[in-house]
Amino acid sequence: MVKLRDTGNPDRSPSSYRLSGAVGRIESSMIRDLLALADRPGLISLAGGLPAPESFPVSVIAEAAVAVLTGNVGGGALQYSPTQGIAGLRAWVAGRHGVAVHRVTITSGSQQALDLVARGFVGTGDVAALADPGYVGAIQALRLAGADLLAVPSDGDGLMVDVLEDRLRRGRRPVLVYVVTNFDNPTGATMPAERRSALGGLAERYGFVVVEDDPYGELRWAGSAPPAMATYTERVITLGSFSKILAPGLRVGYVIAPPPVAEALVLLKQPVDLQTATLNQRVVLEVLSRPGFLEAHLARLRALYARRAAALATALHDHFGPGLRFTPADGGLFIWAHLVDRSVDTLEKHTAAIDNGVAYLPGAGFGIDGRHRQELRLSFSAAPADQLDEGVRRLRATLAGPVPLRPRS
């Protein structure tokens, strides 16, 4: 592994490198390491949060690529373009969210937006709050920026804002609070309106900024979405992505922020990557500009994931009965499940599951303060519906502890 800073001896051996403290603050995500195992042939993966590749609008994207390339004799789609993003795509995002264009910055996926926000707000030792369990990419970006993480427990309604309020009353002062408001990763929870309102009130009162990450909100097939965080406070930064609604391999996302923050994010993005790929921005804009395409495509995605979510829920009921607790999904890509049998450890069982031909993500992979050893994240997005039953059968065979599980009658 990496050797950390060994200052001092100028005659050190050529194989030693003085790396910065930043490298020491992060470690390779356990989840990435586990996902690498989930790549075996024959294995049914309930692990990765990958969108279904058969849902990608391949021909529409190919046509758009040809259109933007051949439509610009000056090679405009291949030239450098502004750091904040191309005007047309910024305008599209602004229109979709009902905000002024100068609040919008196009980013290289919403992960980059998260990193820019972390760098823009978090100095070494600053407190940043987020739900535990939490999105690994957020935990890593905040840690890399030097954050002291304030882990707030979450329940079926997402981050527990009353617990956060209690920590604030006791004197903790986060510079930001990160939340995935719709179909949270990993818990699948959607934060209800009252809780969002309370969080907005705390942001105003304690002067932190709410970072609302919403890559899954468009993937809702049941119920209705609570209002966005911007309804409750101006102290909000919204992260969006085309990864889950078009394709992740394009790496196009965006961040909407109050003007002074937007200006700072563009300033930070200059030395980070100059700009997001011009070609990809042009292609995304071209695809979004096809009359009727996006709504029809979203309808197809919702139908596809609703079918798979239902198949997964049925399989879990059938094979685990009351041995596994979970809330069926109204949207998004995964569910979070709790094993009733407290003697079974999902992290320990992971290797056995792989050997049995099924992959899942153990709760421990998402933990900050908590261990989440009886919990696991199950994705229904990447495996076809007809494989889900067999996958869950293998899962049941792996996780069945000493207490017999009652099959559903």
Place this chain on the structure above:
Amino acid sequence: MVKLRDTGNPDRSPSSYRLSGAVGRIESSMIRDLLALADRPGLISLAGGLPAPESFPVSVIAEAAVAVLTGNVGGGALQYSPTQGIAGLRAWVAGRHGVAVHRVTITSGSQQALDLVARGFVGTGDVAALADPGYVGAIQALRLAGADLLAVPSDGDGLMVDVLEDRLRRGRRPVLVYVVTNFDNPTGATMPAERRSALGGLAERYGFVVVEDDPYGELRWAGSAPPAMATYTERVITLGSFSKILAPGLRVGYVIAPPPVAEALVLLKQPVDLQTATLNQRVVLEVLSRPGFLEAHLARLRALYARRAAALATALHDHFGPGLRFTPADGGLFIWAHLVDRSVDTLEKHTAAIDNGVAYLPGAGFGIDGRHRQELRLSFSAAPADQLDEGVRRLRATLAGPVPLRPRS
């Protein structure tokens, strides 16, 4: 502008945001602001370091995009892919540079590689050395990481390694030394072999790492290239880019580093943007895999830029005579010129030049410690050869100080 950290009052107004110290360390590049002015119709720009858009292999890239999209029924070109880059492209880079594949990481342009290296090596207050004048993207990335910049003067042979050695002897201890070894930005200088060898020796002796940025090396039409820095030391990180040899709007670059450093860079890239766009990597690999394409394309680029460089040199001789000193280019995209008349300030004259219908970049925009007020960077890449003479005529009309300039006989 951005309000910096105003900690304290929890009842601050909603429009104030507590931004981190990182934001305060950088400022919008003067050059970006000046380039924004160079976008007027009718203006002849010698300012931007943009590749010639008519040189982009548009149809080859369009065909490659269609091939990689339609050739993958699983939508592979649109799915997530590994942080370190797709295997085929890493292997291509490794083959081209004669290094092991595990040293190669694909990045979102070489600017991202620079930012990752800065984050990986530079902690707040660490010393990083580079040539003055220097590449603005490097100055910004290093400052953002918290570097204390050690500005080393440069001459026609690039960074003055003897001056660097003197600073090292006096006790300065950079963690890295950044150099553009071939056709430097902004000076156009190529560092000769002896100086590279001396720099390599200092890296070994003082334990710093040499960051060799080489986006322009393939654009050589005269003379021969000195050996790469890796010839002289193992303590080297090489940054490469497809921006100048294919197209910048693809945002695909790479970094080659010793294995422990490569491992750290991948770790850092995870929270930064997860990965570089899969589609763009596949497209670049597809284009590079066309038999004979790259060498033929490079030959065309070299011929194009050689023609423009010659036209610029002729025009400068014709209009300025001995009033302007510069070294004709053997490659790259620009030259660095010195006005003999010390009463003329290229920064002050910039607005007048724009009004006269020509844009250039004043030396001051590249300064770290130095002011470079009699110097300017002139790019020959973006303006067609037949516009260069008229552009230089306007430049001469703007910059002609009280001392009459002798036209070439």
